[in-house]
Amino acid sequence: MAKAKGKRRTRRDTAIKLLDVAEAYVYTGIVTQNVAGTNPVNFVMGEGDIAQAGSTYNLATYASGTNTSDSWGIVPITIRDIAKNPTLAFDAMAINVKNNGLKMIGQTILTRFGFKFFKKALRQPKNMINRTIFKPLGMGVKL
Secondary structure, eight states: OOOOOOOOOOOOOOOEEHHHHHHHHHHHHHHHHHHTSSOHHHHHHSOOOOOOOGGGOOHHHHHHTSSOTGGGTOOOOOHHHHHHOHHHHHHHHHHHHHHHHHHHHHHHHHHHHHHHHHHHHTHHHHHHHIIIIIHHHTOSEEO
16 A cells, blocks of 8 residues: 655745845844944944043933033944943933834835835846856856
8 A cells, every 4th residue: 555645844045135134234223323333344343432421411412402412422333432431322322213113114114115115126127137146156046
């Protein structure tokens, strides 16, 4: 008697999709720009240079927007800044979220619709590039 066929397993595509990586980087950029005031690379690799300008530092004045961030010692926030002075860094980030929250939501929505539109609009050229360039090279990468 023949062996019964089991449930077929579908193969999962293991290739890295470059457009998905780019989309993730753009989302990361939106968050780091609006929360920390910097780009993702500088957020991870940047200097730990956050400081209070002596005893004259006033976070409430920074929150009101009457002074620029540089005049109060709040420069783009990095991971080193968070480790060095977490209270000041998180307070400044909380103010940035409050001030830039709606802008961040709008940028995220526009990015999502933009990537969705361009993925559909450029489907045929993208498939041709995947078929003629990436597949023969066997790099495990797709556009």
